[in-house]
Amino acid sequence: MPLLLFTIIYCVITHLLNISYGPALGIYLIFFGYIKGNFSNKFHDFLNLEPSKIIYKQNGLKDSLTELLSLTLVFINSYLIANDPFTIFEFVYIFAVLGVVYRFAFWGITRTIREKDIFSRN
DSSP states (O other): OHHHHHHHHHHHHHHHHTOOHHHHHHHHHHHHHHHHHHHOSSHHHHTTOSOHHHHHHHHHHHHHHHHHHHHHHHHHHHHHHHOOOOOHHHHHHHHHHHHHHIIIIITTHHHHHHHHTTTSOO
16 A cells, blocks of 8 residues: 555656656656665565466465556556657557566565565664
8 A cells, every 4th residue: 555655646746747758657667676676585586587376376466456556557647747649559568568567577566565674663
């Protein structure tokens, strides 16, 4: 849930500041890529090189859907900021990129944050 809340706040800020398409999407992906890369135990965990069944069992349905929704919101927000109509090819390309980024980089970010407990105060 904190990931979804952060994503909504991020989308509102980037939309209000009218940041262009590339940076609005890139900043988000680089930030969470850094968090996942820095706090993953192994390179194997960072790139989700295990089969999807195993990753799904580790993350669960709720976290998987929350991560997918937050990544989709950032893509939609970036599209709304671009304000240029995309062709069918560009939509297919963006959908493919969304799937690859989610599967190999973004899936498991909630588990990584929860395991390392990086946002709690000790």
